[in-house]
Amino acid sequence: MQLIVENYILFGNGLAWTFGLAVLTLVFATVISLFVGIMSITRNRLLTVAARIYVEVFRDIPLLVSLFFIYFGAPLIGLPLDPFSAAVVTLSLWGGANGAEIVRGGFNAIPEHQRTSAAALGLKPWQIYWYVIAPQALLPIIPPFTGLFTLLVQSTSLAALIGVPELFRMAQIVVERTTIMEGYSPAFTIFGAILVVYYLISAALNALTSRLERAMQHRLKARGAADMGSVRRQAEESV
Amino acid sequence: MSYQFDTSYIWGQSDALGAGLLMTLKVSAISILAAVGIGILGAIVRVMQVRGLSAVVAGYVSFIRNTPLLVQIFFIFYGLPSVGIHLSIFNSGVLALVVWGAAYNVENVRGGLLAVPDDLRDAGAALGLKPIQFMLLIAVPLGVRVALPSVLNTSISILKNSAYLQAIGLAELTFVAMERISLEFRTLEMFAAIGIIYLALVLGLSIAVRALEKRLHRPFETA
Numbered sequence: 001m002q003l004i005v006e007n008y009i010l011f012g013n014g015l016a017w018t019f020g021l022a023v024l025t026l027v028f029a030t031v032i033s034l035f036v037g038i039m040s041i042t043r044n045r046l047l048t049v050a051a052r053i054y055v056e057v058f059r060d061i062p063l064l065v066s067l068f069f070i071y072f073g074a075p076l077i078g079l080p081l082d083p084f085s086a087a088v089v090t091l092s093l094w095g096g097a098n099g100a101e102i103v104r105g106g107f108n109a110i111p112e113h114q115r116t117s118a119a120a121l122g123l124k125p126w127q128i129y130w131y132v133i134a135p136q137a138l139l140p141i142i143p144p145f146t147g148l149f150t151l152l153v154q155s156t157s158l159a160a161l162i163g164v165p166e167l168f169r170m171a172q173i174v175v176e177r178t179t180i181m182e183g184y185s186p187a188f189t190i191f192g193a194i195l196v197v198y199y200l201i202s203a204a205l206n207a208l209t210s211r212l213e214r215a216m217q218h219r220l221k222a223r224g225a226a227d228m229g230s231v232r233r234q235a236e237e238s239v
Numbered sequence: 240m241s242y243q244f245d246t247s248y249i250w251g252q253s254d255a256l257g258a259g260l261l262m263t264l265k266v267s268a269i270s271i272l273a274a275v276g277i278g279i280l281g282a283i284v285r286v287m288q289v290r291g292l293s294a295v296v297a298g299y300v301s302f303i304r305n306t307p308l309l310v311q312i313f314f315i316f317y318g319l320p321s322v323g324i325h326l327s328i329f330n331s332g333v334l335a336l337v338v339w340g341a342a343y344n345v346e347n348v349r350g351g352l353l354a355v356p357d358d359l360r361d362a363g364a365a366l367g368l369k370p371i372q373f374m375l376l377i378a379v380p381l382g383v384r385v386a387l388p389s390v391l392n393t394s395i396s397i398l399k400n401s402a403y404l405q406a407i408g409l410a411e412l413t414f415v416a417m418e419r420i421s422l423e424f425r426t427l428e429m430f431a432a433i434g435i436i437y438l439a440l441v442l443g444l445s446i447a448v449r450a451l452e453k454r455l456h457r458p459f460e461t462a
Contacts, residue, residue, distance in 0.1 A: 198307055203305065
């Protein structure tokens with residue numbers, strides 16, 4: 001406990017880096033998700049195949065391997081990245097691949113009759129997507145999306161392995177230093193405390209999610225939109 | 240741009256990569272089996288609402304799912320020795336993956352068990368089955384079948400996440416690749432090699448899971 005108090009500046013800085021990493025990643029990952037997710041539901045074969053390959057590569061290769069690849073590989077093609085940028089790029093691409101699957105699931109869950117009914121009413125294709133499909137598909141995927149956010153926040157800890165001075169890296173430094181200087185290992189307490197901090201961050205995110213979800217359910221019910229539960233289930237299954 | 244991609248280098252490293260792959264498969268296979276077993280037990284405890292134990296399992300699941308696996312691995316490998324539990328790198332790795340995977344499997348199997356219709360419970364009671372008998376003889380065989388796809392997805396995640404164990408020095412695929420890179424600097428070749436290996440493993444398993452899902456669904460299809 002004393003160690004944590006003594007090193008509060010270190011841990012504070014680490015937490016700031018973790019938050020910076022998380023916020024940037026969440027923003028970029030969301031943009032990529034929407035972009036690639038919509039790409040994958042177009043009728044253009046080239047776009048859907050490109051989206052498919054991107055999604056499969058980033059979802060199937062371990063995040064750690066992608067991170068090392070981008071950090072150590074980028075300089076070789078003449079694009080040196082500092083650890084922080086490499087982490088942001090990798091986590092965003094990984095989050096984007098997973099998010100694109102959620103977005104695709106959301107769109108696919110919209111029953112066909114919504115599209116045909118809108119067409120029968122004389123709406124143009126872009127109007128069908130903008131006014132009918134998109135609002136119904138995008139609102140229900142917010143909960144699985146926030147689940148992805150929690151996962152992304154946890155994954156920022158991987159950045160420690162390429163030297164980003166975020167929370168977990170700081171914990172490693174404190175553990176190593178104390179082991180050398182004081183002759184005993186505080187790993188149990190320090191890593192235990194870090195686990196609790198991550199848990200609290202996730203718990204806060206989860207609390208936010210369930211409030212959001214309740215508010216949304218209210219709104220959707222009032223509008224008499226397609227059953228949100230089924231849309232959400234389909235979206236979640238794709239994660 | 241003086242980097243020359245040398246395909247023959249990869250073939251020259253096939254022994255080292257093979258050894259790494261074998262370790263990855265070994266640590267994953269053991270972890271997956273144990274995680275499924277513990278997951279089923281945990282789910283039974285949760286669904287039968289065993290007093291006291293149920294809350295413990297719920298807390299465990301929530302804690303593991305909401306904290307980073309990498310920190311859990313470090314906690315187990317570096318933290319446990321200071322409270323007198325000494326584990327080898329391999330055993331620490333297995334323990335970390337089992338604890339992580341089982342937490343997800345508890346939720347997966349619980350979802351499956353909850354999908355078992357209540358009618359069956361009544362029918363079981365009418366036949367004189369005790370709740371535990373109903374659970375083991377009827378709900379588990381049915382529920383696990385329902386939960387199988389998500390359990391297998393978690394199992395694939397365990398295989399992918401075994402790469403995290405390179406951070407504590409387990410000589411699995413990623414570790415081997417990183418070690419060769421630090422010695423010989425054939426970065427792109429090595430990443431291409433392990434990237435393709437992981438992709439083939441995960442993609443192959445995913446396709447198998449999808450086929451199995453279809454096969455399991457067959458009795459319920461209408462004409």
